Amino acid sequence: xxxxxxxxxxxxxxxxxxxxxxxxxxxxxxxxxxxxxxxxxxxxxxxxxxxxxxxxxxxxxxxxxxxxxxxxxxxxxxxxxxxxxxxxxxxxxxxxxxxxxxxxxxxxxxxxxxxxxxxxxxxxxxxxxxxxxxxxxxxxxxxxxxxxxxxxxxxxxxxxxxxxxxxxxxxxxxxxxxxxxxxxxxxxxxxxxxxxxxxxx
Amino acid sequence: xxxxxxxxxxxxxxxxxxxxxxxxxxxxxxxxxxxxxxxxxxxxxxxxxxxxxxxxxxxxxxxxxxxxxxxxxxxxxxxxxxxxxxxxxxxxxxxxxxxxxxxxxxxxxxxxxxxxxxxxxxxxxxxxxxxxxxxxxxxxxxxxxxxxxxxxxxxxxxxxxxxxxxxxxxxxxxxxxxxxxxxxxxxxxxxxxxxxxxxxxxxxxxxxxxxxxxxxxxxxxxxxxxxxxxxxxxxxxxxxxxxxxxxxxxxxxxxxxxxxxxxxxxxxxxxxxxxxxxxxxxxxxxxxxxxxx
Numbered sequence: 001x002x003x004x005x006x007x008x009x010x011x012x013x014x015x016x017x018x019x020x021x022x023x024x025x026x027x028x029x030x031x032x033x034x035x036x037x038x039x040x041x042x043x044x045x046x047x048x049x050x051x052x053x054x055x056x057x058x059x060x061x062x063x064x065x066x067x068x069x070x071x072x073x074x075x076x077x078x079x080x081x082x083x084x085x086x087x088x089x090x091x092x093x094x095x096x097x098x099x100x101x102x103x104x105x106x107x108x109x110x111x112x113x114x115x116x117x118x119x120x121x122x123x124x125x126x127x128x129x130x131x132x133x134x135x136x137x138x139x140x141x142x143x144x145x146x147x148x149x150x151x152x153x154x155x156x157x158x159x160x161x162x163x164x165x166x167x168x169x170x171x172x173x174x175x176x177x178x179x180x181x182x183x184x185x186x187x188x189x190x191x192x193x194x195x196x197x198x199x200x201x
Numbered sequence: 202x203x204x205x206x207x208x209x210x211x212x213x214x215x216x217x218x219x220x221x222x223x224x225x226x227x228x229x230x231x232x233x234x235x236x237x238x239x240x241x242x243x244x245x246x247x248x249x250x251x252x253x254x255x256x257x258x259x260x261x262x263x264x265x266x267x268x269x270x271x272x273x274x275x276x277x278x279x280x281x282x283x284x285x286x287x288x289x290x291x292x293x294x295x296x297x298x299x300x301x302x303x304x305x306x307x308x309x310x311x312x313x314x315x316x317x318x319x320x321x322x323x324x325x326x327x328x329x330x331x332x333x334x335x336x337x338x339x340x341x342x343x344x345x346x347x348x349x350x351x352x353x354x355x356x357x358x359x360x361x362x363x364x365x366x367x368x369x370x371x372x373x374x375x376x377x378x379x380x381x382x383x384x385x386x387x388x389x390x391x392x393x394x395x396x397x398x399x400x401x402x403x404x405x406x407x408x409x410x411x412x413x414x415x416x417x418x419x420x421x422x423x424x425x426x427x428x429x430x431x432x433x434x435x436x437x438x439x440x441x442x443x444x445x446x447x448x449x450x451x452x453x454x455x456x457x458x459x460x461x462x463x464x465x466x467x468x469x470x471x472x473x474x475x476x477x478x479x480x481x482x483x484x485x486x487x488x489x490x491x492x493x494x
Contacts, residue, residue, distance in 0.1 A: 022260070023260065030419055061216055064223070174234060
């Protein structure tokens with residue numbers, strides 16, 4: 001492992017870059033279905049991509065146990081996240097405040113992550129899924145708070161049986177996980193309130 | 202910003218901002234649910250908008266244009282001091298014009314001028330729990346929200362009807378957000394409740410002393426609680442604004458003398474000034490009382 005990989009590539013201007021990335025995520029969370037542009041502000045080591053890395057830098061710190069998927073666990077990205085955010089690693093997905101997923105297609109099912117409780121539904125995991133595109137996948141038709149009528153995005157790759165899993169996630173409301181989709185140069189979000197359908201449904 | 206020691210941008214340290222930002226994201230994801238957060242001491246007393254200030258400080262960036270209103274007015278103490286605070290610690294552009302602002306921090310009003318997509322309204326909230334005056338124990342109110350058990354609130358509204366013949370709540374009128382959580386819209390007059398429904402703007406609520414953040418995303422259903430035979434109604438006024446002649450706006454009563462003289466003027470000062478600049482006049486406007494020589 002190259003030591004410099006782990007130390008380089010953080011925000012050049014931590015205060016302003018974190019604010020820029022957060023505002024993009026906040027706008028995306030408030031308006032699911034919209035795609036918010038995020039310039040390449042962080043350069044994490046592979047397989048962690050720039051956008052997912054930037055989102056992690058802007059939201060994670062020593063208060064937020066982080067769960068990494070198998071690909072990230074064995075990479076220098078783990079040390080990079082440790083160095084730049086100080087976030088401890090979550091022992092199990094149910095302990096994670098954030099989950100960083102480099103390969104969403106192989107993700108364990110959403111119900112493994114913290115769902116929050118009925119009294120404190122905010123104590124749930126926010127998943128940061130690293131996707132290749134927000135336009136090239138199968139279209140998801142979205143409805144719910146933040147969307148005036150309907151909207152759609154087409155992220156790829158997504159976890160297996162995502163639409164079915166997402167329906168179950170919605171049925172647990174107010175418990176449930178939220179998803180940040182980190183694509184090259186852009187983010188979109190799926191808060192637990194949003195309802196997703198594929199074309200044929 | 203030439204001082205040797207300056208505050209971090211927007212006063213708060215970065216760890217605090219991240220903590221507040223995470224709470225805001227959860228609040229948006231669970232509309233109307235009160236997210237606990239580690240509210241900090243701010244350089245102003247509780248009750249002066251420390252919750253709203255922390256939310257604004259966590260979201261604001263150098264590109265933002267900030268407007269601060271206090272009971273609809275841009276020029277009252279709370280609005281002036283919070284605006285000056287952000288000019289000092291974040292060096293951001295400020296405005297009094299609703300349409301030009303990207304972030305509007307408000308104490309107890311929603312501007313009359315319709316908000317647009319991309320704007321964020323930040324409310325200063327004193328008591329975030331709508332059930333608090335009915336049930337003082339936090340453990341119990343939390344359970345009531347968890348079980349969606351809002352019968353007590355309807356009993357309270359019913360008792361209003363039994364006693365006064367109508368629902369007497371005129372401000373902090375409880376709403377149900379997206380069919381799930383009953384929420385306190387902060388002590389805005391109930392006149393403003395309909396503006397929260399399907400608003401294109403993002404609405405964030407910060408309660409500093411009570412350490413809660415909650416949110417209503419854009420285009421979210423916000424329904425004021427009522428009964429079929431006693432539907433929700435907003436305040437109406439008999440006369441238009443005495444300065445700009447506006448009707449269908451929220452008016453403040455201003456006492457003019459000790460002989461019972463009074464006038465009603467727009468609570469939203471920016472709206473009133475904009476209308477006067479466009480030539481609208483009310484019956485007590487200086488131009489009408491003392492025509493230009």
